[in-house]
Amino acid sequence: MMANTSIILHNAVIVTMDPERRVFRNGGIFIRHDTIEAIGHSPDILRDFSALANQTIDLHDQILLPGFINTHVHSSQQLARGIADDVDLMTWLHGRIWPYESNMTEEDSYISTLLCGIELIHSGVTCFAEAGGQHVSGMARAVELLGLRACLAQSTMDSGEGLPASWATRTTDDCIQSQKELYNKHHNTADGRIRVWFGIRQIMNSTDCLLLETRDAARELKTGIHMHVAEIPYENQLMMDTRKVDHGTVTYLQKIEFLQNNLLSAHTVWVNSTEIGFLARAEVKVSHCPASAMRMLGFAPIREMLEAGICVSLGTDGAPSNNRMSIVDEMYLASLINKGREVYAKGTTDPTALPAETVLKMVTLNGAKSVLWDNEIGSLEVGKKADMVVVNPSSWCMVPVHDWYELHPRRKDMQ
Numbered sequence: 001m002m003a004n005t006s007i008i009l010h011n012a013v014i015v016t017m018d019p020e021r022r023v024f025r026n027g028g029i030f031i032r033h034d035t036i037e038a039i040g041h042s043p044d045i046l047r048d049f050s051a052l053a054n055q056t057i058d059l060h061d062q063i064l065l066p067g068f069i070n071t072h073v074h075s076s077q078q079l080a081r082g083i084a085d086d087v088d089l090m091t092w093l094h095g096r097i098w099p100y101e102s103n104m105t106e107e108d109s110y111i112s113t114l115l116c117g118i119e120l121i122h123s124g125v126t127c128f129a130e131a132g133g134q135h136v137s138g139m140a141r142a143v144e145l146l147g148l149r150a151c152l153a154q155s156t157m158d159s160g161e162g163l164p165a166s167w168a169t170r171t172t173d174d175c176i177q178s179q180k181e182l183y184n185k186h187h188n189t190a191d192g193r194i195r196v197w198f199g200i201r202q203i204m205n206s207t208d209c210l211l212l213e214t215r216d217a218a219r220e221l222k223t224g225i226h227m228h229v230a231e232i233p234y235e236n237q238l239m240m241d242t243r244k245v246d247h248g249t250v251t252y253l254q255k256i257e258f259l260q261n262n263l264l265s266a267h268t269v270w271v272n273s274t275e276i277g278f279l280a281r282a283e284v285k286v287s288h289c290p291a292s293a294m295r296m297l298g299f300a301p302i303r304e305m306l307e308a309g310i311c312v313s314l315g316t317d318g319a320p321s322n323n324r325m326s327i328v329d330e331m332y333l334a335s336l337i338n339k340g341r342e343v344y345a346k347g348t349t350d351p352t353a354l355p356a357e358t359v360l361k362m363v364t365l366n367g368a369k370s371v372l373w374d375n376e377i378g379s380l381e382v383g384k385k386a387d388m389v390v391v392n393p394s395s396w397c398m399v400p401v402h403d404w405y406e407l408h409p410r411r412k413d414m415q
């Protein structure tokens with residue numbers, strides 16, 4: 001929203017996701033610049049704030065929700081949709097995606113992030129966490145233009161197999177240095193909508209030095225770290241064979257004291273109960289990407305993680321791991337896949353796994369906490385940013401609405 005704009009939205013069903021989970025059936029909201037100044041019943045908002053508003057919009061019973069937060073995106077991979085279907089992860093990375101990414105220019109990244117951002121907005125996303133491409137400056141230009149909010153990261157690798165020639169010469173110092181430069185250049189730009197994080201691609205291509213220097217730099221700059229963790233059994237096996245731990249990546253990260261509360265751990269599929277305990281105690285955040293997991297990785301123990309108190313949110317991953325970039329599709333899939341997983345994990349059905357309200361929490365409150373922005377977004381409350389999505393309940397595929405939280409499968413109606 002433009003500076004000095006003040007606006008009333010009224011006659012809406014407002015699903016606030018505030019601590020009391022209030023839903024206003026005939027709700028109104030007053031926004032000044034980009035911040036919510038009042039929220040409540042429409043007649044009260046109109047009475048108290050009309051004189052201050054330079055625009056008043058009747059939402060005609062549409063449903064207003066907090067903007068959705070997608071916590072694992074590869075915006076630079078948007079132009080690679082379809083180049084790596086139906087292959088295993090190592091072929092996907094070494095044979096298709098890294099050759100593509102390592103040839104991208106900053107301009108390619110800008111175009112790719114623009115297209116990606118448009119697709120994200122189409123399903124109600126107002127904020128995303130970038131898992132890491134190479135050209136953060138290109139991404140930042142696109143995010144600024146689109147009005148999105150984002151945590152951008154460069155993905156770094158300083159060792160291991162499969163690296164394209166232009167990446168293989170990078171030292172640990174190069175990786176840390178370039179990220180600090182990007183932080184200095186872009187952190188808190190675009191009216192505060194862009195934050196710069198540190199990115200570690202995956203443990204299979206990281207020295208301990210890269211891991212620990214990244215941990216320390218992110219801690220010092222009070223920013224986050226985005227990393228792919230425990231994606232496939234081969235990764236855990238490699239940890240056992242080469243780094244001599246008795247399980248996998250999470251056990252190793254615990255051993256070297258890498259786990260901390262600013263780590264956004266993507267996928268995190270192959271973890272046992274001890275490792276779930278390590279993640280919970282360190283307050284690590286987990287991004288669950290249902291479609292991508294079903295293609296290449298497997299069933300993550302999401303219910304167990306949530307029960308252990310881990311903050312789990314949802315991500316689409318990139319276009320070549322998903323083909324779609326709709327967070328609403330991921331909400332739908334998360335709910336179904338995690339119900340189906342109960343049969344395979346526990347030998348019995350349990351339709352209570354991941355109910356709709358939990359899934360909505362994952363893309364709002366948990367998403368906000370995962371991107372370390374929970375004091376400003378994730379719910380509609382006074383003092384928070386006016387990042388919102390409007391759902392039209394009156395089209396044919398939305399009728400009837402019995403439960404505000406059960407709206408998520410009907411993605412065509414996101415505006």
Ligand SMILES: O=c1[nH]c(=O)c2nc[nH]c2[nH]1
Pocket residue numbers: 074093097201202228231292317318321
């Ligand atoms: O789904 C994924 N996408 C990626 O780009 C990637 N890099 C490492 N591991 C990955 N997994």
